[in-house]
Amino acid sequence: MECETSPESLAAQVNDLQQQLVQTTAQLEKYATDLNRSWERERERGQQLEATYQQLQTYARDLKVAYDAEKRKSDELEQAHYTSLLRLNRAMRYKDDESASHIERLSYYAKAIALHLGLGEAQAQMISSAAPMHDIGKIGIPDAILLKKGPLSAEEWEEMKxxxxxxxxLLKGTPSPLLETxxxxxxxxxxxxxxxxxxxxxxxxxIPLPGRIIMIADQYDALRSPRPYKPAFTHERTYDIILNGDGRTLPQHFDPRLLEVFRDVHQQLATIYDGLHD
Ligand SMILES: [Fe+2]
Ligand SMILES: [Fe+2]
Structure with missing residues (x-):
């Protein structure tokens, strides 16, 4: 015999189910609202992040523009300092007998020595660019002493020194690293x-390293060049004088590390001298 469900219990079951459905729907709606809210929050956060990022990008661009402008200005200033001092240098050479090619060779020697010593390209270039001004102070030495053909008296020598x-x-007191060197x-x-x-x-x-470098380079060039009191020496003779001395120039005058470098790059110096003398 089949068991029949009474209409009352069926109605009660339907009612139960309806209530469950209402509860579930309410729960789901709540979830949906929560989800919607957190999605909104995330979206706002995303928009804020995007706006901040854009802002930062604008700052970065502005900073770069300002930095480039400053850099250009300081490069121009550095160049202006440098040019005016080179002109002063040229003016000085009208009264001194040191030739334009000596100055040029010195820059090349200095760079070759500095690079071989292991200095970086920028530092080597700085020393090389600063080298031409090593004797700029001679502009303040009276012509009678600077241009004197014979040997200098003790007082004249003191003046020359x-x-x-x-x-x-002349070179100090500017913000330029080149002029400081x-x-x-x-x-x-x-x-x-x-x-x-x-x-x-x-x-x-x-003794500052750039000074030591210019000293050995200047000595090499002075030995290779004719002077009122001496002829121009060959590269071989000059090499021997620097490394072994001749009574006047002595190896202990030079930084031993630079003597080692000289031993390695002397051929390069000879090539520079041969390619650039008047
Ligand atoms: Fe000098
Ligand atoms: Fe010199």
Whole structure:
């Protein structure tokens, strides 16, 4: 016999189901609203992030434009300083007998030595560009002494020994790193490693490296060039004098590390001299 469900219990079941459906629908609606809310929140956060990112990009662009403009200005200033000093240098050479090619060779020697020593390209270039101004202080030395053909008297020599400090005072006091290097070179290019140089009698590492580099390069060039008191020496003779001395120039005048470098690059210096002398 089949069991029959009474209409009352069926109605009760339907009612139950309806209530469950209403509850489930309400729950689902609540979930949907929550989801919608958090999605909205995420979307707003995303928009804020995007706006911040755009803002940062604008700042970065503005900063770059400002930086480029500043850099251009300081490069122009550096170039202007440099050009005016090169002109002063040229003016000085009208009274000194040091030739334009000496200045040019010195820049090349200095770069070859600095690079071989292991300095970076930028630093080597800085020393090379500053090299031409090493004797700029000679502009303050009286012509009678600067152009004298014979040997200098003791007092004249004392006067001549002022050119490094004069040069340094001409070059200092600007914000230019190039001129600062040039000033160091001007002041120290007659110092010797053993302390027997001038004007301060500095010894060893107390002499700024750019000054030590220019000193050996300047000596090489002076030995290769004719002077009123000596003929131009060959590369071989000059090489021997720098490494072994001749009584006047001595190996202990030079930074031993730079003597090693000289041993390695001497052929390069000879090529520079041969390609660039008047
Ligand atoms: Fe000098
Ligand atoms: Fe020189």
């Amino acid at each position: 002022k050119h490094p400090a004069l040069g340094a005072s 040039a000033g160091k070179i001007a002041l120290s290019h007659h110092e010797r490693w053993d302390g027997s140089g001038y004007p301060q009698g500095l010894k060893g590492e107390a």
